[in-house]
Amino acid sequence: MRRRFAPACIAAPVPDTDADHSFIYSVVFDSDGDPSNDWTTNPPYDCDHFQGADRWYQCIYDHSFDRWSVTVTRVDSSQNTTEVLSTASCVIEKDTLTWCIGWSELPAGIVRYRVSSFGHDGSWSASDRGGDVSGDDPTEPLSEL
Numbered sequence: 001m002r003r004r005f006a007p008a009c010i011a012a013p014v015p016d017t018d019a020d021h022s023f024i025y026s027v028v029f030d031s032d033g034d035p036s037n038d039w040t041t042n043p044p045y046d047c048d049h050f051q052g053a054d055r056w057y058q059c060i061y062d063h064s065f066d067r068w069s070v071t072v073t074r075v076d077s078s079q080n081t082t083e084v085l086s087t088a089s090c091v092i093e094k095d096t097l098t099w100c101i102g103w104s105e106l107p108a109g110i111v112r113y114r115v116s117s118f119g120h121d122g123s124w125s126a127s128d129r130g131g132d133v134s135g136d137d138p139t140e141p142l143s144e145l
Helices: none
Strands: 002-004 022-030 055-062 067-075 081-083 089-093 096-102 112-120 129-133
Touching: 022 096, 055 089, 055 096
Parallel strands: none
Antiparallel strands: 002 096, 022 055, 022 112, 055 067, 067 081, 089 096, 112 129
8 A cells, every 4th residue: 555645845847858957856764763773974964955864755857868767665674775666656736745654664654754955966965955954944854744
């Protein structure tokens, strides 16, 4: 059975394509309630959008290949990341992204999450990248679903 999460709305419509920038729209979770396997920040990136999460769902537009993809990544207690199989999908309609994720992929009794968006020029240059998260900033704890 799939679980449809409430749509996440962003400030402007999601572009279908862009010649100069890639975009990453994510919803990240503490999927198991175990803080020992949650992503931690690496200096100097103390505002990492994925901190406190152990599972990342990403809808990615790669401008180098002019293509969209959905990936799911799991983090372990050694901070290793592994791409995992998933039935997740993301539907984009103008400024709204709706994620459909199998409930079995989020086994914790209380599931915590954060939504984020990020854009970059392909080389991740400091002068041409940026993003935002739900909440005031990514150092806040994940929100309860």
